[in-house]
Amino acid sequence: MTRLFNDPAAFADEALEGFVAAHPHRVRQVPGGVVRATRTAPGQVAVVVGGGSGHYPAFSGLVGQGLAHGAAVGNVFASPSAHQVRQVAKAAQTGGGVLLAYGNYAGDVLHFGQAAEQLTAEGIPARTLGVTDDISSASAAEAHKRRGVAGDLVVFKAAAAAAEAGHDLAEVTRIAELANARTRSFGVAFSGCTLPGADHPLFTVPEDRMAVGLGIHGEPGMGEQPVPSADEAAELLVSTVLGELPEGVDSPRGQRAAVILNGLGSVKYEELFVVYRRVAQLLHEAGVEAVDPEVGELVTSFDMAGVSLTLCWLTDELEPLWTAPADAPAYRKGTVEAADLISEGPAEQAVEEPVPAATEESRAAARTVLAALRTLKSTVDTHADELGRIDAVAGDGDHGIGMQRGSTGAYEAAVRAEQLGAGAETLLHRAADAWADKAGGTSGALWGVILRAIGTALGDTGRPTAPVVAAGVAEAAAGVMRLGGAEVGDKTMVDVLVPFAGALTTATADGQPLSIAWDTAASTAAAAAAATADLLPRMGRARPHAEKSLGTPDAGAHSLALIVRAVHPVLAPTLEIR
Structure with a gap:
């Protein structure tokens, strides 16, 4: 468990601050990462790579x-927001444009995709790539649904080396896709x-058993087996990875591969070397030549006791990119020609944007909002543990x-x-942006859409009517489906x-005041x-564990239902509007 922390809510920010202080000649902190x-x-x-904290x-x-030019860093196990x-x-x-690379998780797909659209609209060409190396998370026929795990490193390395070699954005993206x-x-x-701050793990494994096919966000494995010996673990890892060869590789024999044996947090280096001893033997027997193998902690999950094996089947084009020199705080290879440090000027002071003018009617509505x-x-604080338990049944437990x-x-x-005199629209828009930034992940993006859509409908002028509120909620639903791609069912x-x-919408169209319509x-x-x-x-992350979730409601659906019920008393005395 995580033992050294202050406020759990500040853990990710404080960890990043300490990381930057420890590596001032390699990285500098900017808003978002x-x-x-x-x-x-x-x-x-x-x-530019990124994802949630907790994977250092x-x-x-x-x-x-020789590696990434930047990293967007989200909260613990939560993707960074599009703004970050x-x-x-x-x-x-x-x-030269930007390639945004990340693990293929729903929240990352949403936020990095939004960021790419915004950057391109601002005149900075941007492409995205979600890494999909985890063969346990979806079938080969649905490889696009797979999640990214330790294979992130291979893809990031190939893309960055291609960028250092001077390739343009289209070519860097193509090479990353190939890797x-x-x-x-x-x-x-x-x-x-x-x-940090929790008193129990996100999932447990029975004594003398191990979970197979795990993710890196505390998701439970796809199944369980008896705990093996080190050699037996190596045999399972190698046989499984060799069991699915990529297109163009007919047989392992004669192939060259980048190999990563990755520790997920609590399996120590000596243990990893014992396992890799057998991995190396098995790969040699299969006719595979390991090129610059990596053994250690490269993509972790806090204190998870686990290990993963990654193979990238190299081509003549990919191999020099994998072996190219790099100098990052946690990954060094060969020797790079040191570049000049950036000499920073005085830090810019954040300037708070003034709020747009609003009518008194809208400011009154803002106070109700x-x-x-x-x-x-308050409702979320009361039910946070319950929501986490529901989410942990088939997800990562952090809802x-x-x-x-x-x-x-x-x-x-x-x-x-509200203190600055904002109307309802501006207040909700600022709340929406803050929710997305602080929460990250899928729910952060979607709640940002919900609050922003309702705010846009309410406006900063006039007193909102019940049909206007309903129209805002309807647009929120449409926006969530557009962005997240989910449908009813x-x-x-x-x-x-x-x-x-x-x-x-139906109740307000029938002339019911908002409080009664909301109650219904x-x-x-x-x-x-x-x-x-x-x-x-x-x-989402629960999809690979679909059967486990039967009998348990969806955590996001449950939290939304709790919230809309809880806010009804706030609406009743103040918004008897039609």
Whole structure:
């Protein structure tokens, strides 16, 4: 378990601060993460990687010459927000465009995708690549759904070396895609990880058993087997990875491969070397030549006791990129020609944007919205542990923590906006941005969409009517489906948001005042949330563990139903509007 921390909510920020202080000649901190402390050639493609904290050396430890140009760093096990990714990318880029590379998790896909669209709109060409090396998380036929694990390193390294060689954005992206297509990983775990401040791990494994096919966010494995000897573990890892060869590789014999034996946090180096001894023998027997193998902690999961094996089947094009020199805080290979350090000027002071003008009617509505956000935060705080337990059944167990971060950030931003005289739209927009930044992950992105859509409908002028509020909720539902790609029946928050929006729209169209319409819609939401217990997840981190979730409601759907019910009393006395 994580023993040394202060405030668990500040753990990721404080860890990043200490990391930068320890490596001032290789990285510098910028809003949203870190970038190289050394100069990059003008016009070079910037490879910006990222993901949640809790995986060191990934992702911040892989920033440096020959490797990433920057890393966007999210909270613990939560993707960075689109805003954070964009800030890091803008700080890292030098005119050649940006490749955003990350593990293929729903939250990362949403946030990095949004950031790429925003960067391109601002005149900075951007491409994205989600690494999909984990063969246990989806079938070969659905390889695009696989998650990224230790194969991240191979893909990041190939892309960065290609950028250093002067290739343009299209070519760097092509090379990264090639490396990803030829990389396979598989892992096992003997115990789960415990997040800072938590008193129990995200999952447990029975004594004398091990989980097979694990993720790196505390997700339970795809199955269990008896704990093997070191040689037996090596045989399982090698046979599984060799069991799925990429297109163009007919047989392992005669192939050259980049090999990574990765420790996930609590399996120590000597143990890894014992396992690698047998891995090396088995690969040799199969006719595979290991090129510059790496044995150690490269993509971790806090204190998870586990190990994974990664093979990238090299080509004449990929091999020199894998063996090229690099100098990052946590990964060094060969010798790089040291670049000049960036001489920073005085730090710019953050300037708070003034709020747009608002009418008194809208400011009154903003005060009601603020009260609703206060109630929302209180509700999440009360139920955070419950939400975590529900999420841990088939996911990574961090939904309650993420909702706490997001709702707290949103409420604090809303308080400040109300003090500045903001109307309802501006208050909700600032709350939306804060929620996405503080929570990260899928829920952070989607709650940002929800608050922003409702704010846009309310506006900063006039007194909102019940149909206007309903229209905002309906647009929120549509926005969540557009961004997340989920539909009703996928076992997500959409299964509650859509029927809630529909019931609210119908009731307000019939002339019911908002408080009565909201009460009706909240009851619909509660029933819809309970019904998700009978669904199998088709999206997100719970999808690989679909059968385990039967009988348990979706955590995001459940939290949404709790929230819409809790805020009803706030609406009743103050918004008897039609």
